């Protein structure tokens with residue numbers, strides 16, 4: 001129905017926005033010699049997402065694999081940028097601060113949970129919807145395997161009973 005079509009396109013654009021932010025995150029980390037993986041931050045992202053999921057009427061436990069898949073894709077995107085920049089260094093880099101990127105990530109994650117909850121009101125993910133969603137994910141440096149992992153994790157998300 002039209003409600004789920006709207007939710008699905010919101011879902012794809014929110015996911016794209018989150019993954020496009022990874023260029024700034026990678027640039028900041030490159031400039032400041034910070035590692036891509038930050039496990040303390042990942043713990044915060046997971047617990048915030050669980051809270052937002054519960055708030056939005058989702059089963060928080062079913063959201064965790066999806067958030068993990070999202071963070072794996074986010075790290076893979078950053079590693080690919082860093083690898084490319086070894087051969088072609090960035091000139092006059094001017095990324096926003098990591099704190100500001102993380103604020104945006106937090107808001108996008110909240111948006112993801114409310115959108116997912118709305119979408120799942122009308123049923124579970126159909127094969128066609130997953131195919132369409134996969135075709136819309138177009139952030140630079142996102143691989144086919146990253147997309148497959150994300151889509152698989154999406155199908156595990158349930159509304160709270």
Ligand SMILES: C=C(O[C@@H]1C=C(C(=O)O)C=C[C@H]1O)C(=O)O
Pocket residue numbers: 025036037038039041042045070071072074075102105
């Ligand atoms: C995006 C970042 O890089 C990695 C990916 C994270 C994410 O996708 O939320 C969180 C922590 C890092 O392991 C970050 O450091 O904020």
